[in-house]
Amino acid sequence: MKRTTIQQYTSAIIGGMVESSIALQDLDHNLLKGELRELFVTDLLKRFLTSQFEVGSGIITNQKGEQSNQNDIIIYDNRILPPFIREQHLGVFPSECVLATIEVKSYLIKTELDKAETAAKKLHEEIYRPDASLYGDYHEFKPTCTIFGFYKDGPRAIAKKEAGKTWLNQNIKYLKYIGLAQKYSWIKMRDTGWTQELSDKKSHNEIKRFIAVLCDNLRTRSEIRIKLLSRKDNKSKEGHKDWIGIYIRERKD
Secondary structure, eight states, X not given: OOOOHHHHHHHHHHHHHHHHHHHTTTSOHHHHHHHHHHHHIIIIIHHHSOTTEXXXXXXXXXXXXXXXXXXXXXXXXXXXXXXXXXXXXXXXXXXXXXXXXXXXXXXXXXXXXXXXXXXXXXXXXXXXXXXXXSSTTGGGGOOEEEEEXXXXXXXXXXXXXXXXXXXXXXXXXXXXXXXXTTTEEEEEETTTEEEEEEOOSSSOXXXXXXXXXXXXXXXXXXXXXXXXXXXXXXXXXXXXXXXXXHHHSOOOO
């Protein structure tokens, strides 16, 4: 089947990012990670995100002031984040505005996968725990946590379809997308569980799937998020959450 113009252009965009990452491979490790993160954001992610979404890096904080681990990439909704936080590059994001996180790794080894899973667990179970908010639907604000790597073959446990699915079901609960350039992507679907897309080295379908599912998820979650902020709790049909005041007002306990 002949590829459409959009399909071909998407392949060119992703192919350019992959080629650039290969050219950077010999950089010092500490410098390499920063370059790969910038490459992923500028040459790929921002080309697919619509204007309501923006990208930053830093920590996520809840209404009690508790903070997550450092996140390589935070995707947030521009309609929710107060502009002064974005404009001053504070690197601290209120939990209500965050839709997804991406950890960028040069080498997606098992140790890095385990670390990302632990960080995602802390984010979901501590920062977004029910009593960290004045409202009763805080669990619905949990962001989609993902990880993306650039080089080598990745963890042996998830290289093959059936064995990988079994291992992921047993060991990975909080991460939802796992991507490795030129190898595969794993996506945890609501109905079918973990599914794998292999790379064909030409059309980069493993990266296309990672980005496409992420973008669709962001749109859905952002609309849900707006509705959640427009009601006081699960039972209210009217009113709104006074959540910004919780962050900016200095309260006396």
